[in-house]
Amino acid sequence: MGRKMWREWAVMAGALVVAGLVFVPGMVLSQGVEESRTLVIEGQAGQVPVMRLRGKSYVELEALARLTHGSLSFNGNQVTLTMPGSGATTVTGEKSEFSKEFLRAGIEEMGMIREWRIVLTNAVQNGIPIGDDWMSIYREPVLRNLRLASVAASTDADRSVYQLLSNEYENMKKLSDRFVAAHTAQNYMPPDSLKSDPLNEQILSCARSLAAMVASGQFVDDGSCH
Numbered sequence: 173m174g175r176k177m178w179r180e181w182a183v184m185a186g187a188l189v190v191a192g193l194v195f196v197p198g199m200v201l202s203q204g205v206e207e208s209r210t211l212v213i214e215g216q217a218g219q220v221p222v223m224r225l226r227g228k229s230y231v232e233l234e235a236l237a238r239l240t241h242g243s244l245s246f247n248g249n250q251v252t253l254t255m256p257g258s259g260a261t262t263v264t265g266e267k268s269e270f271s272k273e274f275l276r277a278g279i280e281e282m283g284m285i286r287e288w289r290i291v292l293t294n295a296v297q298n299g300i301p302i303g304d305d306w307m308s309i310y311r312e313p314v315l316r317n318l319r320l321a322s323v324a325a326s327t328d329a330d331r332s333v334y335q336l337l338s339n340e341y342e343n344m345k346k347l348s349d350r351f352v353a354a355h356t357a358q359n360y361m362p363p364d365s366l367k368s369d370p371l372n373e374q375i376l377s378c379a380r381s382l383a384a385m386v387a388s389g390q391f392v393d394d395g396s397c398h
Contacts, residue, residue, distance in 0.1 A: 270389060274330040277321035281337055282382055284314045285344050289375060292348055297363045302351045311348065314341060329391040333382070336397035340378045347371050 209222040209229075220235035270278075288310035295302050318341050325334045347369075354361050366372045377396035385391055 273324040277324045339397045
């Protein structure tokens, strides 16, 4: 069942509870029953009985909770029905999508990390000394933009991708720091040092994964950014 339909069902169920149209075990409706029906929720296996009484519909709360994989809690004369997807995340809007502000910051961050890696790769392949002052020209703007992406993150998907972007930044920093350290210690680094380098390959895999998420508009963690 689509998210919109599920939200409408969650709101309807909440309204039923408030209006007193859903009954709990032990509540007897013995008079004036007009007919019996069944309630089927799309996407859920099973059904629950629905009773019509004086023009209104009633369902048994425990059966409804079982059908929706929800739970019941009792506090004095108050009964609370909690259903998956009926919390604040679903009611307040779609939280599994990327916000425009974060998507813009995330795409920019990915591009800056890519540029940083290309510069590092070219320097290694051409035997150019790699000092920290040079790498900081790329590292520091990437870090600033990562912080902007953190501020822009407003949905669950945003926050999940932000963590992957943070991992990508940390891995790129480790790779860069390795060559800076080698230059400082005057250690020779072969031009093909990045060939089949596990960390470099992980950075590339993560970049492809993030790009695929941007293209699809959906968060899918395939583990390549961890």
